[in-house]
Amino acid sequence: MEIRQSQRIRRNLKQIWRTIPNLPPWLTRITERINEKSELFPSSINHVLINEYLPNQGIMPHQDGPAYYPVVAILSLGSPVVMDFTPHPNLRSCVGTHGNGVDAKISDPEAAVMNSGEQLDNCHPFSIVLMPRSLLIFKDSVYSDYLHGIKDSEMQRCNEAVNITNAENDGVVQHLSRSVKALDSDETVIYRANTRVSLTCRVVTKVCKNIFKF
Numbered sequence: 001m002e003i004r005q006s007q008r009i010r011r012n013l014k015q016i017w018r019t020i021p022n023l024p025p026w027l028t029r030i031t032e033r034i035n036e037k038s039e040l041f042p043s044s045i046n047h048v049l050i051n052e053y054l055p056n057q058g059i060m061p062h063q064d065g066p067a068y069y070p071v072v073a074i075l076s077l078g079s080p081v082v083m084d085f086t087p088h089p090n091l092r093s094c095v096g097t098h099g100n101g102v103d104a105k106i107s108d109p110e111a112a113v114m115n116s117g118e119q120l121d122n123c124h125p126f127s128i129v130l131m132p133r134s135l136l137i138f139k140d141s142v143y144s145d146y147l148h149g150i151k152d153s154e155m156q157r158c159n160e161a162v163n164i165t166n167a168e169n170d171g172v173v174q175h176l177s178r179s180v181k182a183l184d185s186d187e188t189v190i191y192r193a194n195t196r197v198s199l200t201c202r203v204v205t206k207v208c209k210n211i212f213k214f
């Protein structure tokens with residue numbers, strides 16, 4: 001009885017494993033397009049993480065780490081959100097040798113790409129408004145020398161976002177008048193009224209094909 005059960009489990013695992021290597025066709029269409037248009041990945045995108053964020057949920061500042069090739073493409077759907085980039089605390093001097101690391105190669109109505117411009121010089125913190133149906137690609141020094149994160153907050157300040165003008169033109173930001181102290185300036189914010197879904201596309205460089213031994 002036990003032997004039959006373990007055979008069944010093995011058969012099921014084999015079945016599951018056969019289905020793992022390929023991304024579903026609807027997702028492959030997206031990843032292939034990102035790959036072809038950006039020309040930034042060394043091979044097909046083989047890892048996509050789908051995250052869902054409620055309006056008050058974010059992700060703590062982190063680095064994506066060495067398991068991935070150092071290029072990330074994040075497709076954003078649903079609510080806009082502000083992503084903050086902060087220089088890694090362990091790195092005092094991180095002026096990139098590979099350009100600024102935020103790429104602006106894809107231009108497509110469905111893939112609004114943000115260009116961080118010169119604000120990355122000398123490792124200043126910076127933030128980007130990730131707009132609905134936009135694609136953010138970051139790489140090189142931004143991948144290795146910065147942490148990226150999203151605050152757990154329904155209302156996010158974005159006065160200094162590198163793409164604030166685009167965000168204003170797209171109508172995703174609101175202006176709040178500041179209290180008494182500075183009547184002449186205002187606070188620019190986004191309200192995350194809805195859920196946000198992101199597709200984070202990467203290349204895992206070392207894939208172990210025969211992880212299950214039967």
Ligand SMILES: O=C(O)CCC(=O)C(=O)O
Nearest residue numbers: 049051059064074198200
């Ligand atoms: O959801 C996002 O926009 C970011 C996700 C992310 O940074 C990650 O999965 O490593």
Ligand SMILES: [Fe+2]
Nearest residue numbers: 062063064148
């Ligand atoms: Fe990340």
